[in-house]
Amino acid sequence: MSYAWDFSFLPNYGGVLLKALGATFKLAVICLAAGLVLGCGFAAARTSKYIIPRLLAGAYVELFRNLPAIVLLFWFFYTIPLVTGIGNDRFVTAAIAFSLYSGAYFTEIIRSGIEAVDPGQWQAARALGFKPVALFRDIILPQAIKKMIPALANESIEVVKLTTVAATVAYPELLYTAKLLSDTEYRPVEAYTTVAGVLLIILLPMTLLLFRLERGMRRSG
Amino acid sequence: MTYEWQFSPVFRYADMLWQGVLGTLMLTGVALLLALPLGLVLALLRLGKVPVLGRMAVIYIEFFRLSAAIVLLYWFYFAFPVLFDITLDPFGAAVLAIGLQAAAFYAEVFRAGLQSVAQGQWEAARAIGMTRAEALRSIILPQALRNTLPVFLARLVDLIKTSALAATIAYPDVVYAAMRVASQTYRPIETFTVLGAGFFIVIFCLSQASRRLEGRLAVGRRI
Numbered sequence: 001m002s003y004a005w006d007f008s009f010l011p012n013y014g015g016v017l018l019k020a021l022g023a024t025f026k027l028a029v030i031c032l033a034a035g036l037v038l039g040c041g042f043a044a045a046r047t048s049k050y051i052i053p054r055l056l057a058g059a060y061v062e063l064f065r066n067l068p069a070i071v072l073l074f075w076f077f078y079t080i081p082l083v084t085g086i087g088n089d090r091f092v093t094a095a096i097a098f099s100l101y102s103g104a105y106f107t108e109i110i111r112s113g114i115e116a117v118d119p120g121q122w123q124a125a126r127a128l129g130f131k132p133v134a135l136f137r138d139i140i141l142p143q144a145i146k147k148m149i150p151a152l153a154n155e156s157i158e159v160v161k162l163t164t165v166a167a168t169v170a171y172p173e174l175l176y177t178a179k180l181l182s183d184t185e186y187r188p189v190e191a192y193t194t195v196a197g198v199l200l201i202i203l204l205p206m207t208l209l210l211f212r213l214e215r216g217m218r219r220s221g
Numbered sequence: 222m223t224y225e226w227q228f229s230p231v232f233r234y235a236d237m238l239w240q241g242v243l244g245t246l247m248l249t250g251v252a253l254l255l256a257l258p259l260g261l262v263l264a265l266l267r268l269g270k271v272p273v274l275g276r277m278a279v280i281y282i283e284f285f286r287l288s289a290a291i292v293l294l295y296w297f298y299f300a301f302p303v304l305f306d307i308t309l310d311p312f313g314a315a316v317l318a319i320g321l322q323a324a325a326f327y328a329e330v331f332r333a334g335l336q337s338v339a340q341g342q343w344e345a346a347r348a349i350g351m352t353r354a355e356a357l358r359s360i361i362l363p364q365a366l367r368n369t370l371p372v373f374l375a376r377l378v379d380l381i382k383t384s385a386l387a388a389t390i391a392y393p394d395v396v397y398a399a400m401r402v403a404s405q406t407y408r409p410i411e412t413f414t415v416l417g418a419g420f421f422i423v424i425f426c427l428s429q430a431s432r433r434l435e436g437r438l439a440v441g442r443r444i
Contacts, residue, residue, distance in 0.1 A: 003304050066378075066424040068385035070396060071417050078409040082224055161289035168291075168389050175292055179299075188299040196292050203287050 009185045010194065020177035021198065027094055027163045027173060032156055034099035039106025046111050057107065064104035069165050073097040077169050094166035102159050109155060113148030114140065150217055153210040157203055164199070174198060230406040231415050238415070241398025248315055248384050248394055253377075255320030260327030267332055278328070285325035290383045293318040298390040311392035319383055326376050334369035335361065371438065374431035378424050385420070395419070 010017075045057035064072070076097045081088045117140050125139040167176035174195045182191035231238075266278040285293075298314035301307075309317075338361050346356035366373075388396035399416040403409035 002306065062425060062428075063421070066421050066428055067417055068382040068396075068420055070385050070388070071413065071420055074396075074400075075410070075413040075417055078403075078413060082410065157287070164289040164291050165386065175289075175295060178295070182299060189304045192292070192296045192300040196288065196296055199289060199292060200284075200287060207283070207287060 003189065005190060006187065007190050007194070009181075009187060010190070013181055016177060016181070017174075017194075017198075020172060020174045023091075023171065024160075024163050024173040024202075027091065027098070027166060027171070028160045030095045031098040031102055031159050031163065034095065035102035035106045035155075035159065038099060038103030039110050042103065042107040043110035043114065046107060047114055061104045061107050064101050065108075067101075069098065069101050069162055070168060072101055073165060073169060090166070090169050090171040093169060094163070094171050098159070098162050098166070102155065102162065105155050105158070106152070109148050109151040110144075113144040113151070116147045117143045146217075150210060150214045153206065153213055157206050157210070160199075160203060160206070224410070226411060227408060228411050228415065230408050231402060231411045234402040234406065237398050237402055238395060238419075241393060241395035242419075244392065244398070245381070245384055245394040245396075248312065248319065248387055248392065249377075249381055251316050252320035252323055252380060252384065255316060256323035256327050256380075259321070259324035261331050263324060263328035264331035264335060267328065268335055282325040282328050285322045286329075288322065290319065290322055291386045291389060293322055294386055294390050311387065311390045314390060315384070315387040315392045319380065319387065322383070323376070323380050326379065327373075330369050330372045330376055331365070333372065334365035337368045338364045368438065371431045371435035374427055374434065378427050378431070381420075381424060381427075 042057040042060055045053035046061070048054055048057075073094060077088060077093050080093055080096065121139055121143065122135070125135045130139065163173055164175040166173055167179065170176060172180075178191045178195035182188040185191065263278045263282060266274045267282070269275055294315060297318040298309070298311060301314065301317070302309040342360055342364065343356060346360040347353075351360070384394060385396045387394050388400060391397065395416065399412050403412040406412065
């Protein structure tokens with residue numbers, strides 16, 4: 001391999017890279033938070049005893065899980081200005097598209113976590129005279145959360161990875177910034193390798209945590 | 222909302238979109254051809270008896286599972302050719318990025334499948350005089366593949382969804398075709414609605430097939 005690596009331009013762009021890291025972080029946190037809220041709401045609807053919320057939540061999950069994220073992103077990119085009547089904000093576009101996308105996955109994780117709790121637990125709590133809210137909060141939820149933690153951690157990793165797709169609508173996160181650096185410095189190898197490395201450094205601790213959680217789960221049954 | 226939907230300009234460019242569908246199929250197919258054999262080899266190495274090779278397979282699998290597909294695409298398209306002083310068209314870069322990553326996912330599918338076959342099957346095959354390779358080919362793999370069919374389809378769905386990202390390095394897939402149609406018709410909303418509907422139909426059917434198979438295999442296992 002004869003390529004001469006040269007990272008000397010990187011320090012000049014420290015501020016730019018830090019800003020990009022912040023943009024990635026901001027998008028990931030918002031999508032995670034909104035995705036979880038959507039997930040909780042739609043999971044409640046999916047496990048409802050009424051058919052209409054069940055159908056609506058089912059339609060939501062199927063619609064957003066069965067589309068590529070980039071197609072959603074482009075669709076919202078052109079549709080949001082139409083609804084709001086104002087120009088489109090890249091952050092808002094990406095946040096809406098990816099929150100709805102990951103929300104569908106979170107819905108299924110939370111739903112299956114709740115359904116994985118032994119029906120006997122519901123019956124026993126009801127027999128003991130628990131009111132519905134207290135029953136769910138004190139008996140079902142703690143057990144369900146324990147079951148869904150590995151899947152939630154895994155989906156959080158997916159959300160961080162997903163934020164890079166926002167580069168396609170020029171949201172200035174890490175990947176988009178790598179493209180800018182590469183175009184101005186003519187150093188694509190270093191620019192893209194750096195950004196890939198930064199993303200790995202963010203994701204690696206998350207994965208190690210996930211492994212540990214999974215091992216802990218297996219041990220405690 | 223007073224927006225007037227007009228789908229007819231989009232359908233006038235149907236040929237362009239179908240051309241894009243071919244591009245997507247081609248990319249998915251070739252990436253799969255790379256990913257399946259490589260995935261099987263990685264799974265065998267990971268389950269094999271040589272610790273060094275097993276460790277390397279784990280590192281490969283975890284690295285690609287942890288990488289964002291679009292970052293890999295950009296890296297293979299913009300950085301890889303410069304690094305090795307070669308020329309690579311968008312198709313080659315997309316096949317490498319998507320295929321190498323899919324190999325990591327399929328390695329896990331194969332591993333789960335191989336592990337799902339009872340140990341007794343190995344022992345029985347060896348007892349009637351088969352070599353390890355023979356046992357793997359005619360006893361273990363057929364059962365393993367049957368068990369993994371639902372997950373195989375689920376990963377195929379992921380592969381199709383990932384292939385949509387190749388448009389970002391100007392590979393002429395269906396998303397890229399839609400981008401061109403959108404700019405020529407000035408009807409981006411309708412174009413991407415049609416695109417979304419197409420993707421939804423294909424992916425929804427594959428997801429449902431995966432779920433049905435899973436249910437059927439679960440019944441078989443209970444008996």
